[in-house]
Amino acid sequence: MEKQKSLFLSTLEKNQDKLYRLCSIYSDNNEDSKDLFQEVLVNIWKSMSSFKGNSSIGTWIFRIALNVCLRFKSKYTKHQNRFIRLDSMTICNIGSQVENEKRDEKLIALRKCVKKLNDGDKAIIALYLEGLAYREISDILGLSENHVAVKIKRIKSKLLNCINGML
Numbered sequence: 001m002e003k004q005k006s007l008f009l010s011t012l013e014k015n016q017d018k019l020y021r022l023c024s025i026y027s028d029n030n031e032d033s034k035d036l037f038q039e040v041l042v043n044i045w046k047s048m049s050s051f052k053g054n055s056s057i058g059t060w061i062f063r064i065a066l067n068v069c070l071r072f073k074s075k076y077t078k079h080q081n082r083f084i085r086l087d088s089m090t091i092c093n094i095g096s097q098v099e100n101e102k103r104d105e106k107l108i109a110l111r112k113c114v115k116k117l118n119d120g121d122k123a124i125i126a127l128y129l130e131g132l133a134y135r136e137i138s139d140i141l142g143l144s145e146n147h148v149a150v151k152i153k154r155i156k157s158k159l160l161n162c163i164n165g166m167l
Helices: 002-025 030-050 057-080 101-116 119-129 134-141 145-166
Strands: none
Touching: 002 030, 002 057, 002 101, 002 119, 030 057, 057 119, 057 134, 101 119, 101 145, 119 134, 119 145, 134 145
């Protein structure tokens, strides 16, 4: 149990920012991101005993996180179909002020464009933006490295067009 706890804490320390950013891509506001992040951590903790080491711990936790995010998105979509969301009431904290306003504007546009992608493309680009290698992304998603490379190239093109359309 102590070994499991130590592995969990060290893995969390190395990956918590990446996991949180992944959660924020699948949620609409800061509070949902925090809730989703907690759900991801709970699921990783519950699954620690089943980690066999067939892949890296990073690959394994991202696979869990992605599955939790997709389940959340599915539940959220069903929930939203029953209620009208008052967007004017939603307050989204984008983060600290960046000195360069143009960079901040592009970052906001990128986030909006990523959220518009379908779930498959969103998963691929989120992992790519976190700096994971094509090999790791292919292991997490169960795709070939070549397929991941082709998808990333196409997604980049979509995002560039979307961002240029917003700016």
